[in-house]
Amino acid sequence: MQPRLSVDITRRLDHLTLRMQFQVEAEILVLFGPSGAGKTQTLQAIAGLMTPDEGMISLGDTVLFRRRQGETPINLPPRRRRVGYVFQHYALFPHMTALENVAFPLGNSAQARRRAYELLDRMHLAHLAQRKPHELSGGQQQRVAIARALATDSPVILFDESFSALDQPVRDRLHADLRALQAERGLIVIYVTHNLDDAFAVGRRIAIVREGQIEQIGPLAEVCRYPANVRxxxxxxxxxxxxxxxxxxxxxxxxxxxxxxxxxxxxxxxxxxxxxxxxxxxxxxxxxxxxxxxxxxxxxxxxxxxxxxxxxxxxxxxxxxxxxxxxxxxxxxxxxxxxxxxxxxxxxxxxxxxxxxxxxxxPAASHATHDLRSHPPDHIRHAGISG
Amino acid sequence: MNWPAFWLSLQVTAFATFFIFVIGLPIALLLARTAFPGQIVVETLLMLPLILPPSVIGYYLLLALGRGSPIVEWFQIRILFSWPAAVVAAVVVGLPLMIQSSKAALANVDPRLEQAARTLGASELRIITRITLPLARRGIVAGIVLGGARALGEFGATLMVTGNIPGRTQTLPVAIYDAVQAQRYADANLMVLVMTAVAFVGLWWVRQLERPRPVPVATQITTQEETDATALVR
Missing domain, CATH: 2.40.50.100 (RNA polymerase II/Efflux pump adaptor protein, barrel-sandwich hybrid domain)
Structure with missing residues (x-):
């Protein structure tokens, strides 16, 4: 069975409280909302770059993070989660070539270089393998970053406003590539954006994030057809x-x-x-x-x-x-x-x-439409076991 | 030309530079990457040798290395009035320059690159050796050169802790002082010339290292990695 990424976390931030609960399967889920709504923090929590106050994050049977009353806390360090993360400003290592960047998670063996080269080739960049990041265009750099994230062999890749600094035509092409890549490898993709066009360009499922919470989550067409509320x-x-x-x-x-x-x-x-x-x-x-x-x-x-x-x-x-x-x-x-x-x-x-x-x-009243696929809340499940 | 003093200076500088690097880099990493209470006090103490009169440093070193100090009494390390004392003096005055320069360069490494490396499965040690240090390389090398040049030119404290024994503990700067006192100007001229040349080459090299590389337009991250010379004198 395809693994499923399950997120249920709480974290107090400076200006709001993050309360995120959703599941992602092999698909592209768009986290859409204004800047400062807590989208990036959610990705960071999944990747292990930020620690939630409470909750649980799991990928298939592997618990990446757990901190709940009565349960042994688990907090895997980022390097053991190996969740692919594609940053807004690429975060390529400027002192390494494109090939060395992609090979970084793979090690120093000849096989690592071969695999890195294959991934660059998949991103149509094999001919630029020996270039340093500053010798590449923004779109090319982002392709290298995607290849590097793929090299971790993680089924999960997180995109944090990854394409927002790119020109529209470049962005369109990357979106098409991303959809193809997701389908080809059965990736679990979370795509964070505050740009409506980007959301529609990649997503089949969307979560509307506002002030640290999900207002509505569901298939894009359905959310557009039946918005949960005026907001x-x-x-x-x-x-x-x-x-x-x-x-x-x-x-x-x-x-x-x-x-x-x-x-x-x-x-x-x-x-x-x-x-x-x-x-x-x-x-x-x-x-x-x-x-x-x-x-x-x-x-x-x-x-x-x-x-x-x-x-x-x-x-x-x-x-x-x-x-x-x-x-x-x-x-x-x-x-x-x-x-x-x-x-x-x-x-x-x-x-x-x-x-x-x-x-x-x-609907006038603000009430979140819950994801139909999500589990029932945990206290319900536990009630049956303890009783 | 006072050849024994020249060779001794080289020897002292070589040892001092090694210790400046080995002691300075971990301190710079610690100061650049962590925040702890009293950090400002520690940093200020580390910078103090930059502005203290050499005689004050010399006096402290006499206390630290002389009879009655823990170093002598407990560890039985007796180096006062021998050439290793000159090394100690050179390290003390050279260290602040190394720490300043390396710390600024390390702090300038974009933390997002380290975050990215973490998500790519790298251990903290691998991040430091493959990402942080290579990106701060120029600032670190500049620190070594500056610290080493300062070590080579150390005079006042060295004079106090080595005793100025010609042929045994007399370094080049001290030998110049002696030559002038004895009105051996030909000797002094040559040694002054050598010192000036070494200092010039050292500084020129540092400026080469600090010169901004051509800033790539497409990446925003690489622009932040340049070592800002002004950060050295903050």
Whole structure:
């Protein structure tokens, strides 16, 4: 069976208390959150560079760290954990060549050098093996650092804002490489970032970290579809957050009063109370402009609203519009050629429409959605044994 | 030219430099890598020989090496008024320079590199020998050269603890003093020239070592590893 990295730690820091509980299998888990939320400290605890106050970290059957009441404390030193760690500023040894850097965890034998060379080759750097770090570009240095982390033969590799100093195209390529590498070797990867684009580029599972705790953890698509609360929606960069009042609930619809308009929204997993004020968001890509001379689609009769174009600008992938609907500005993103015939100019009056499924109601109360795969809390397990 | 004094100076300097290195490096490592209560007091005491008048150092050494001191009474080490006493004096005055320079260089080694080495399975000893010392190499060598040059030029304390016995404990700086006193200026000129040349070469070498290497643009870490000369006189 694939080993599983299990983390359950507490640590008081200067400005917050770190409380982390999650599991990672052979996959890429993104720890996403603002700077200073405790992401780096979590990685350091796993690697053994920082000691938690309490808790347990284990990899498969091996306990890396344990400090709990009534149990023998265990704290393996970093060198015996051999958890691969890729630092933000590469941390390559400047006095060694690329090859010597990669061979460092392997020793001095000829076989070590051969293996190091293979790993460099895997990272497409065999031709630069004899270069010193300062003779390499940032992207190349980071590849050396990844090869060096792989050389530890650890099933776990931690990326601490590893690519944030690199240019976007280099970063894109490294992300693709990282995904391939993970799949090829069945690695357990934790990828820390405060950059939303990076999070989406590598992660299939994401943990939203805020003030030392995980707000929500789950598959990326699911977290985006159902943010646990408004804060998660905000850090995920959800545009078009609106507040509206619940005026009716159906089998599969919630009817909202938004600025006097009646709009339909998807029924969320936890239905809101009738009359409650809720926060919802509408994805910018899922708002359509309506051609006045063309038949409406099935759903457009529900959520059909008048608006006025305020601003328009070309985006990286989609064309961006800002449209005033009543008092509120909505962002819209659409393919470049979608509305070629419509004459989109600032000041024009248009009609917009969106599917009810595109209106997602966010639970108001802050309650973390726990990882479905996590174990039940430990006191429950122990209760059965001691009783 | 007073050849016996020249050779004795070389001998004393060689021994002194060895001890300066062997004693100074562990102290520098300790001071750069750990924090302990009273560290400032210890550091200040270690730096004291830099500013104390040589006669004060000489007097302390007379007390330490003379009759009644534990070194003589318990360990039976009697070196006063022999050439090893000159070595002791040279070590005492050269050590602060070695410690200052090495400590600054060791403290400048990015701790993240050591952390990285730890995650790569290296023991603390391997980290010191493969990462820390090689990266601080230039500051350490500079410290050895500075300490050795200071040892070569040691005069006042040496005069007091060796007794200035020509041919047996008279080092070059002391011989120069004697030559001037005796108005043997030809002798003095030559010896002064030799001393100046040695000092010049030593300092020039240190400056070469301290000259920043071309700073690579891509790495932020390597820029921090340069030995900052100003840190020496902090």
């Amino acid at each position: 998660v929606a905000r850090v995920l960069g959800m545009a078009n957050l609106i507040t509206a009042q619940v005026i009716g609930i159906d089998l599969d619809r919630v009817w909202l009063d938004w600025q006097g308009w009646r709009i339909a929204a998807a029924l969320p997993p936890q239905p809101p109370a009738l009359g409650a004020t809720v926060t919802a968001f509408i994805r910018p890509e899922e708002i359509w402009l309506v051609y006045p001379d063309r038949p409406l689609t099935r759903f457009a009769d529900h959520n059909l609203l008048p608006g006025r174009i305020v601003e328009q600008w070309p985006g990286r992938r989609l064309f961006q519009l800002r449209i005033a609907v009543g008092e509120i500005m909505l962002e819209i993103a659409h393919p470049y050629t979608a509305y070629a015939d419509l004459g989109i100019t600032a000041g024009n009056e248009v009609q917009i429409s969106f599917h009810p499924e595109s209106v997602v109601i966010v």
